[in-house]
Amino acid sequence: MNTVGEWLAHSSRLLAEAARTEHDRESAELESSLLTAHVTGRSRASQFAFPETELSRDQLHSLQQLVQRRCDGEPLAYLTGEREFWSLPLSLAAGALIPRPDTELLVELALERLPKLPAGDIIELGTGSGAIALALAQEVSDRPITAIERHDAALQIAQHNIRQFGQGRVQLIQASWLDCIAAESAALILSNPPYLASDDPHLPTLHFEPQTALVSGSSGLEDIEQIIEASCRAGKPGCLLLLEHGQEQGASVRSLLDDYNFEQVQTCRDLSGHERVSLGYRQERVR
16 A cells, blocks of 8 residues: 555545445545545545555555544544535634534525624624634625634634634634623524434434534523523514524424514525524514
């Protein structure tokens, strides 16, 4: 396995054999190439054009370690330290949740409805890597954007990405949900909060990611309700609240929004047809 071509064939086979899903098996060759590009600096095109290129001993050692970690289930984004979101190559580490393509629906819905919202701030809660706030910063130049994160590890990752891609438009604050936000100051509040129940069967497959970004009490709805309640104070009349949630939680989130007197409540589906984001508009102060 001294050459790039030999390594690609060998590592692709290892990854396919260790794959837990059909998707992972189909992605084995791609992942092998991405890890090789990460270590060698050679593009995928270069790898396939010049398979006879020799790997150094250090490169081969690094590649063997990374492939073993991937075979053990560690996400590719943590191995390469990067994940693309809204065409931004965000830096990533194990302290922050890996942004999923479905979360871009939050950004799309926000941009679609933003022109009709009252003047005021955009607040993203639980920013993690900063993905959502930074996506909005690429498209919105006339509103303050505040990204809020509670946990130190994620905060450091967000700080790095905001320096790279924030364009001076994103303020990062360490706080718990909306505690630091002045009353009736927000025009748009959006979040991809923790929404898995503590006994959710998917958790064992997600053990590499921070559990604080995944789990929300025994029902999975505790953080969502806290955000909805706090939005009644922090949101202006007409403020839009957008919440990502699990594909089976749409009815429960709509019910919570109704309970707190949000109006025009609805749920939007992701590209797979699953209920993914629920929204409502704050009108009158409640409770």
